[in-house]
Amino acid sequence: MADLKEARVPDIGGYDDVPVIEVLVAVGDRVEQDQGLVTLESDKATMEVPAPFAGTVKEVKVKVGDKISEGSVVAMIEADADTDTDTSDASGKPEAAKAESAAGNEKPAPPQPAKAPAAEQPPAPAAGKPSATAGVRDAVVPDIGDYDDVPVIEVLVAVGDTVEQDQGLVTLESDKATMEVPAPFAGVVKELKVKVGDNVSEGSVVARIEGAEAAAPAKASPAQAAAPQPADKTDDTVAEPASPGRKPDNIAQASMERRTPGGSEPPVRFDADAVMPDKVPYASPAVRLFARELGVDLLRVKGSARGGRIAKEDVQQFVKAALQGGGAAAGAPAGGGGLNLLPWPKVDFSKFGETEEKPLSRIQKISGANLARNWAMIPHVTQHDDADVTELEALRVALNKENEKAGIKLTMLAFLMKGSVAALQKYPQFNASLDAAGETLTLKKYFHIGFAADTPNGLVVPVVRDCDRKGVIEIAQESAALAKKARDGKLGPSEMQGGCFSISSLGGIGGTSFTPIVNAPEVAILGVSKSAMKPVWDGKAFQPRLALPLSLSYDHRVIDGAAAARFTAYLAQLLGDMRRVLL
Numbered sequence: 059m060a061d062l063k064e065a066r067v068p069d070i071g072g073y074d075d076v077p078v079i080e081v082l083v084a085v086g087d088r089v090e091q092d093q094g095l096v097t098l099e100s101d102k103a104t105m106e107v108p109a110p111f112a113g114t115v116k117e118v119k120v121k122v123g124d125k126i127s128e129g130s131v132v133a134m135i136e137a138d139a140d141t142d143t144d145t146s147d148a149s150g151k152p153e154a155a156k157a158e159s160a161a162g163n164e165k166p167a168p169p170q171p172a173k174a175p176a177a178e179q180p181p182a183p184a185a186g187k188p189s190a191t192a193g194v195r196d197a198v199v200p201d202i203g204d205y206d207d208v209p210v211i212e213v214l215v216a217v218g219d220t221v222e223q224d225q226g227l228v229t230l231e232s233d234k235a236t237m238e239v240p241a242p243f244a245g246v247v248k249e250l251k252v253k254v255g256d257n258v259s260e261g262s263v264v265a266r267i268e269g270a271e272a273a274a275p276a277k278a279s280p281a282q283a284a285a286p287q288p289a290d291k292t293d294d295t296v297a298e299p300a301s302p303g304r305k306p307d308n309i310a311q312a313s314m315e316r317r318t319p320g321g322s323e324p325p326v327r328f329d330a331d332a333v334m335p336d337k338v339p340y341a342s343p344a345v346r347l348f349a350r351e352l353g354v355d356l357l358r359v360k361g362s363a364r365g366g367r368i369a370k371e372d373v374q375q376f377v378k379a380a381l382q383g384g385g386a387a388a389g390a391p392a393g394g395g396g397l398n399l400l401p402w403p404k405v406d407f408s409k410f411g412e413t414e415e416k417p418l419s420r421i422q423k424i425s426g427a428n429l430a431r432n433w434a435m436i437p438h439v440t441q442h443d444d445a446d447v448t449e450l451e452a453l454r455v456a457l458n459k460e461n462e463k464a465g466i467k468l469t470m471l472a473f474l475m476k477g478s479v480a481a482l483q484k485y486p487q488f489n490a491s492l493d494a495a496g497e498t499l500t501l502k503k504y505f506h507i508g509f510a511a512d513t514p515n516g517l518v519v520p521v522v523r524d525c526d527r528k529g530v531i532e533i534a535q536e537s538a539a540l541a542k543k544a545r546d547g548k549l550g551p552s553e554m555q556g557g558c559f560s561i562s563s564l565g566g567i568g569g570t571s572f573t574p575i576v577n578a579p580e581v582a583i584l585g586v587s588k589s590a591m592k593p594v595w596d597g598k599a600f601q602p603r604l605a606l607p608l609s610l611s612y613d614h615r616v617i618d619g620a621a622a623a624r625f626t627a628y629l630a631q632l633l634g635d636m637r638r639v640l641l
Contacts, residue, residue, distance in 0.1 A: 062116060065095055065133045067107050067126055075125035079340060080366070082106070087115045089135065096120060096132050099340065105237070113137040194248050196263045197227060199239050207257035208232050210264075212344045219247045221267065228252060228264050231342055245269040341368035349373050378495050380435075421516035432578045437614040440573045440585075441622040444605040445630035447589060451604050453636070461531075470606070471563050472534035474586060475507045477632040478559055479525045480639045485625045489558050491579040492616055499616060508557035508577065509537060511544040518544050519577060521557040565589060565606070574611045581616045584629075585609035606633065 070076060080097035083089060094106030095115075117134040120126060202208060212229035215221055226238035227247075239258075249266040252258060341349070341356055348370055349356050359376045361368035407413045418426065447470070454468050461467075482489040482505060491500045505526040508519040520540035525533055543549045562574045563586040574585035587607040593600035610626045632638050 061137050062134055063111070063113075063137055064131045065107070065109055065135050067098075067128050067130045067132060070098070070105070070128050074127040076127065078120050078122055078124045078126060081118060081120065081122060083115050083118065083133065085115055085118060089113060089115060097340065098126070107132050109133075109135060111135065111137050193245075194266050194268045195243070195245075197239070197242055197265045197267050199230075199258050199260050199262045199264060200242075202230070202237065202260055205232055206259040208259065210252050210254055210256045210258060211342065213250065213252070213254060214238070215247050215250070215265070217247055217250060221245065221247060228258075229342070229344060230258065231344075239264050241265075241267060243267065243269050340366055345370050345373060352377055419515040421513070421518060425517050428578070429575050433575050436576050436578060438573070438576060438611050439614045439619065439622065441610045441612070441619070441626050442571050443608045443610075443623075443626040443630050444592075445608055445633040446594070446603050447606045447633050448604040450633055450636055451589070466531060466535070467538070468530060468534045469537070470565060470586075470589075471509060471537060471561065472530045473633065473636060474561055474563065474584070475509070475522065475525050475533050475537070476530050476639060477629055477636070478507060478561065478584060479505045480632055481625055481629045482559055483526070484628060485621065487617060487621065488582045488612070488625055490581055490616065492581060492613065493579075496615060502558050504558065506556045506558050508554075508560040508580075509541075510560065510562040510574075511541045513545050513547070515547065518549060518554060519557065519560055520544055520549060520553050521555065523556065560584070561586065569607075571607050571609050574609060576611055576613055582610060582612040582622075582625075585611065 076098045078096050079099045082094045082096060089095070089109045089112065091110070091112045092108040095109055096107050098105050098107065113135040115133055116136050119131045119133055126132065208230045209232075210228050211231045214226045214228060221227070221241040221244065223242070223244045224240040227241055228239050230237050230239065245267040247265055248268050251263045251265055258264065340361055341359075345368055346356065349359070352373065354373055354376055356368055356373075359368050359372050360366075362372050363369045450473060451470070454470065454473065457468050458466070486501055487499070489502050489505065491502070492498070493500070504524065506521050506523045507525045508521045511518050511520055520537070520543075522528075522533055522536050522540065528536070540549065540553060543553070557577065557580060559580060560574075560577045560583045562583060564572065565586050565588045567588070569587040570590075571587055572585050574583045576583050585608070587609065589604050589606040591602050592605045594603040594605075595601075608626055608630060610622055612622050
């Protein structure tokens with residue numbers, strides 16, 4: 059008849075009160091040997107407590123938030139009928155076998171096999187035993203629970219680095235745990251034997267280290283080094299041999315410690331009280347580091363790997379969602395865009411004097427949110443230049459005088475839109491849109507130009523379509539009609555969509571230059587300030603010329619500085635002589 063046996067926490071380096079962040083099974087579940095039962099996690103490691111034998115879960119003894127230690131019972135499992143009792147030690151931890159015997163599963167066989175691995179343990183490290191020549195010794199992978207070919211996901215040191223005893227050398231990650239291989243002694247790294255992507259097993263050499271003070275005692279006892287058994291007791295380059303009551307697990311010990319990057323300060327014990335279980339993200343140290351570099355709060359990232367584990371790809375997808383403005387939908391704090399920004403300050407202004415609250419208009423709310431997203435998510439650069447529009451202004455005034463009776467009024471904006479089309483045709487990367495992921499650029503074959511219209515309710519951007527097929531007079535008339543509709547609040551949504559390039563003209567108000575914000579998903583916007591007479595040297599004398607300040611803001615992910623300078627210079631050249639638009 060099948061036995062009801064306890065599944066206990068194996069050796070985790072002697073640490074106590076480690077939080078349970080996930081229960082992987084339920085009562086009635088069928089489990090295989092080494093299948094994860096619960097997940098424990100510190101700030102340096104995520105590890106699963108494996109089932110020591112195959113069977114059916116009859117009772118789960120822990121829940122998320124509980125804190126457990128080595129030997130704690132996590133589940134009661136009814137072992138399969140054909141499961142030998144000594145498979146309770148399948149995890150390789152004699153403590154489990156001893157605890158099981160104490161629970162009433164006394165069979166004469168278990169103690170015998172439990173001692174056998176301990177007796178055979180000394181030769182295993184001896185296979186990777188370092189040479190004491192010149193004090194350079196091997197740092198090998200200690201006991202990792204009989205797993206083979208575990209991949210290296212991170213190399214924590216470089217040749218020439220000084221390391222302290224138990225400082226992490228490389229990080230390994232299986233489907234059950236993330237762990238560091240600690241330096242067995244202090245010294246200087248002389249050679250790295252592994253790289254990211256390599257697979258290692260117990261006894262594999264990961265580095266060669268020139269020992270510091272530890273090298274001297276090793277050389278001082280050549281007689282002991284020659285004797286097999288004493289050598290294993292004194293050699294500090296590998297894990298200590300297993301005792302009858304405990305099997306070494308330096309990886310678990312190193313993984314449960316928090317160290318400074320340089321290893322110069324002593325390790326700090328993991329404080330389970332400092333990190334609440336429900337606030338501990340399920341991710342490896344490498345992913346945690348990656349998230350910190352990007353400023354991403356892992357508490358807001360949903361893991362896609364087995365058991366909800368957060369992978370590097372999940373962090374990347376979260377950042378992409380934030381760049382799309384979807385950070386709030388992903389659980390980001392309000393106003394932070396998913397980028398872990400500080401909260402907005404709350405101030406009671408009435409304490410300092412009389413105040414009045416006025417809600418923003420609907421247009422201001424919509425445009426404000428879009429502008430905030432665009433400014434935060436697009437790497438803006440602004441190129442400034444001046445266009446000599448002396449002849450163009452003279453032409454504009456003359457044409458308006460000629461068409462005064464017909465009610466036609468040409469503005470500088472109409473010429474700017476027509477000139478921008480010619481510049482977009484010459485530099486097509488400006489007539490494009492970048493996708494939300496920042497990976498694909500869509501080049502447009504049409505030319506719809508938007509212009510910023512100032513209204514009593516806020517800023518809107520009507521769009522004049524197919525400017526390449528329209529003359530300056532037609533563009534002027536259409537833009538004037540759209541501007542009037544915007545001021546009257548009658549502008550339809552379709553009249554503000556489909557823009558390729560935007561122009562924000564403040565010439566009628568003033569200013570010498572400014573930095574317009576790119577209107578996503580466009581990649582550039584032209585700002586125009588008030589024209590002014592300036593002295594310009596013609597080779598013989600200074601001549602008064604009418605200069606129109608141009609400010610081109612662009613998305614630096616798509617456009618580099620040289621292209622922006624060429625675009626602006628070409629547009630200035632067109633505005634200096636509009637006949638070039640016909641070429």
